[in-house]
Each structure stands twice: as C-alpha cells, then as structure tokens.
Amino acid sequence: MGMHEFQIIQSYFTSPPLRADLGVGDDCALFRVTQGHQCAVTSDMLVAGRHFFWDVDARTLGHKALAVNLSDLAAMGAEPLGFTLSLALPAVSEAWLADFSGGLLNLAREFNCDLIGGDTTKSVASLEHNGLVINITAFGQVPAGAAIRRDGARVGDDVWVSGTLGDAACALALLLRERSGEVLSVAEALALTALRPRLECPMPRVALGAALRGVASSMLDLSDGLAGDVRHVLQASNADVEIDCDALPLSSPLKNLNLEQECPLWHAWRDALTGGDDYELCFTAPVTQRDVLAALSIHVGVPLTRVGRVVEREGEAPNVLWRSENSPEGLVHMSEWRGYNHFS
Incomplete structure (x- = not known):
C-alpha cells in the first residue's frame, strides 16, 4: 500500500x-x-x-x-x-x-x-x-508603514535593479534547444552550465529588500521581465520611465555568448528585458540616495545598477521610453516589448 x-x-x-x-x-x-x-x-x-x-x-x-x-x-x-x-x-x-x-x-x-x-x-x-x-x-x-509599495515612484527618481538580468531567460532558451535534440556549440554549452543555476535556483534578495526600507520609493521583483514588470510601478505611480539600455547589467556568460554568436546587442537586451525569472529587485529612489545606495550595495553584497529615471506621464497608459547611444538601431525592435505573459 x-x-x-x-x-x-x-x-x-x-x-x-x-x-x-x-x-x-x-x-x-x-x-x-x-x-x-x-x-x-x-x-x-x-x-x-x-x-x-x-x-x-x-x-x-x-x-x-x-x-x-x-x-x-x-x-x-x-x-x-x-x-x-x-x-x-x-x-x-x-x-x-x-x-x-x-x-x-x-x-x-x-x-x-x-x-x-x-x-x-x-x-x-x-x-x-x-x-x-x-x-x-x-x-x-x-x-507598520514601512512596506515598499509600487505606488511611491516620483518624477525625477532613479530606476535601479539588483544583480544581472537575462541569465534565466538565456538558460531556458538553450535548454529548450538542447531538449529538442539540437547539439549546442561549445560556447553555448558553457553558457548553459554557467547560467542554469539562475533559472533553477534563484536566490531571493531578502536582506536587500529590508535594507531598502526608507530608501526606495517603490519596488517590485522581476519575475516576468523588466519591460513588463516596470509598467506595474508606472501604472500605480501614474508616471512613465526612461530606460538606458546601455546600462542594463548583463552577466559575463550572457555577454560572451552574444559576442560568440555575433548577435546584435539588442538580442541580449531582449533576454534582459522580456525573458523573466530573474527574481531581482527593481526599485526607484530619489537622486539624493545615490551615495546611500552605493554603500548599501557593498554592505549587503549585491550589485546595484542605475538603469533609468522616472518621467512625467505623457498618455493614458504607462509608457517605457528606451534609450541607447551604443546601439540605437536596436531600439526599433523594442516598441512592443513586454514581459512574459502566462496566457500567451
């Protein structure tokens, strides 16, 4: 039995x-x-x-x-x-x-x-x-009263993310190809070995989240990709945002694989912005908190990257404005980018 x-x-x-x-x-x-x-x-x-x-x-x-x-x-x-x-x-x-x-x-x-x-x-x-x-x-x-909600972003605030973005999405794409019977190149196999833990064993940023109380004006975790998730903050805070794609924190395995495959830079941005499963924190904070955040990053041992700023809402729906000096040609692909959709 x-x-x-x-x-x-x-x-x-x-x-x-x-x-x-x-x-x-x-x-x-x-x-x-x-x-x-x-x-x-x-x-x-x-x-x-x-x-x-x-x-x-x-x-x-x-x-x-x-x-x-x-x-x-x-x-x-x-x-x-x-x-x-x-x-x-x-x-x-x-x-x-x-x-x-x-x-x-x-x-x-x-x-x-x-x-x-x-x-x-x-x-x-x-x-x-x-x-x-x-x-x-x-x-x-x-x-009481210290929870960091989505509705606190203010025009002029910086937008920050923790860790690196796109690793889990890249690992998933490589796994799907491998499981379909495709033989990965040596570079792809090495990238999969390096990135797979980010997909299967994400580490929640609990200490960082607690340390950001009283510093961050709004926050959420990135489960469905920054391109989609950040819009939840914008909707709740009645604002738009500019994202500097050149500043997106990409891991060495993801960047190296992109170079190995001779892919345009925006391919890596796509993983970083739309793939999901990052479980990093995305938050906004006043410009005056930059020095505090630099010290906080060292204290909790988690890299923090400033990737954009909150701007005034221009239309009825929240809007993400993409910016790049290094690869402006890639921006034409991004106007409709959103995060992962469970019902797509």
Missing part, C-alpha cells in the same frame, strides 16, 4: 517550528507578528509544463518553489516568517519527495522561515503536463 496524505506530511514536511507557535499537524497554524509590524502575504502557483520541466531536479524545484515567494516578500521589504505548501501529486515517489522537501526546507532554514501547513492531494496527468502542481503561500512581517 502506498503512502497516504498524512504519512507524506509526517515523513517529509514536518519539522520543529523555528518561530511559529504551532506549525504542521493541527487544523491551523499559529504564528505571531512582532508588535508594531504588519503581516505581508503572497502566493504563487507552479505548474508542470508551464513553469518548469516535468523532469526537473526535485531538489532545485523545491528551492525555487519557495524562492519565488520569498522574492515577493523581499520586494516589499518584508522579513519571512512562515509558509504553507499545497501539492497535487500524480503519484507518490519517496525519492522525489525526499529531494523536493530537502531543497524546500534547506532554503526555509536559511531564512528562518517555518513550513506551517498546507495540503496534499492526488492529481490527474494530461497530455500537456504530468499533473504536478505546487502552490505556496508565504507570510512575512514589515514595520
């Missing part, structure tokens, strides 16, 4: 609470938010065949499933407290559950974040995917 739901929970998803008063094993979990703080809540669903390959390494999948939620908490400057996990499994594999829970709970411990409940059920596989669905709801806390 196979394992039933409660055996799965007890065997793989139960551990002593790190900070919750009551975690897995009762009808509800109990946890406290520090006095003077607000509770921040976010939820993300990952579906096999849409968000990940059905045969992806289970340990990295467990890591990413939690990481994308912690990235949302980071985007509001929140400290993680706990999370719930709901799994729809097509079948029970104890080896898969051990690896998945290992990746998930290792990241949870790194951020002192309890698994406090959830649900498991059997799913039905289809031609499109193997039936695996993962849903996580994460809870965090942020000092």
Whole structure:
C-alpha cells in the first residue's frame, strides 16, 4: 500500500517550528507578528509544463518553489516568517519527495522561515503536463508603514535593479534547444552550465529588500521581465520611465555568448528585458540616495545598477521610453516589448 496524505506530511514536511507557535499537524497554524509590524502575504502557483520541466531536479524545484515567494516578500521589504505548501501529486515517489522537501526546507532554514501547513492531494496527468502542481503561500512581517509599495515612484527618481538580468531567460532558451535534440556549440554549452543555476535556483534578495526600507520609493521583483514588470510601478505611480539600455547589467556568460554568436546587442537586451525569472529587485529612489545606495550595495553584497529615471506621464497608459547611444538601431525592435505573459 502506498503512502497516504498524512504519512507524506509526517515523513517529509514536518519539522520543529523555528518561530511559529504551532506549525504542521493541527487544523491551523499559529504564528505571531512582532508588535508594531504588519503581516505581508503572497502566493504563487507552479505548474508542470508551464513553469518548469516535468523532469526537473526535485531538489532545485523545491528551492525555487519557495524562492519565488520569498522574492515577493523581499520586494516589499518584508522579513519571512512562515509558509504553507499545497501539492497535487500524480503519484507518490519517496525519492522525489525526499529531494523536493530537502531543497524546500534547506532554503526555509536559511531564512528562518517555518513550513506551517498546507495540503496534499492526488492529481490527474494530461497530455500537456504530468499533473504536478505546487502552490505556496508565504507570510512575512514589515514595520507598520514601512512596506515598499509600487505606488511611491516620483518624477525625477532613479530606476535601479539588483544583480544581472537575462541569465534565466538565456538558460531556458538553450535548454529548450538542447531538449529538442539540437547539439549546442561549445560556447553555448558553457553558457548553459554557467547560467542554469539562475533559472533553477534563484536566490531571493531578502536582506536587500529590508535594507531598502526608507530608501526606495517603490519596488517590485522581476519575475516576468523588466519591460513588463516596470509598467506595474508606472501604472500605480501614474508616471512613465526612461530606460538606458546601455546600462542594463548583463552577466559575463550572457555577454560572451552574444559576442560568440555575433548577435546584435539588442538580442541580449531582449533576454534582459522580456525573458523573466530573474527574481531581482527593481526599485526607484530619489537622486539624493545615490551615495546611500552605493554603500548599501557593498554592505549587503549585491550589485546595484542605475538603469533609468522616472518621467512625467505623457498618455493614458504607462509608457517605457528606451534609450541607447551604443546601439540605437536596436531600439526599433523594442516598441512592443513586454514581459512574459502566462496566457500567451
């Protein structure tokens, strides 16, 4: 007889609470938010065949499933407290559950974040995917009134991003070609090895998000590509933005592959702006905060790059104005660029 739901929970998803008063094993979990703080809540669903390959390494999948939620908490400057996990499994594999829970709970411990409940059920596989669905709801806390929202950008503010952009999108494109049977060149294979961790094991910028409280005027995390995500800030803040494409932070593997393939520069911009899965932070801040941000970048050990500025809204819809001195010919391709669309 196979394992039933409660055996799965007890065997793989139960551990002593790190900070919750009551975690897995009762009808509800109990946890406290520090006095003077607000509770921040976010939820993300990952579906096999849409968000990940059905045969992806289970340990990295467990890591990413939690990481994308912690990235949302980071985007509001929140400290993680706990999370719930709901799994729809097509079948029970104890080896898969051990690896998945290992990746998930290792990241949870790194951020002192309890698994406090959830649900498991059997799913039905289809031609499109193997039936695996993962849903996580994460809870965090942020000092009352200190959350960094999307509606705080002001005309004249700088636009900043953390880390590098486009690595996950490039890795995904190379993986899709490899899985289709295409033989990658030596340069492409090296780039895939270097960039694949950015796709499968993103690291949420929790410390950076907390450090930006009182510094950033607005913020979000880049899950669907800067070209699309930044428009959410513009819509909420009633502004437009100018983006300097020459300033976009590109990793060495991405730049080197672009040079190796003799691609125009705007090909790398496309990955950086529209690919998604970066899970870096994009934020705005007053010009007066530049020195503060330079010191903050060194303190948290995360590169920060100024890529544009907020400008007055010109029309009814938010608009992104692309700028480049190094490759102005590439701008003609960019007028309709948007981020990843789950229903495209």
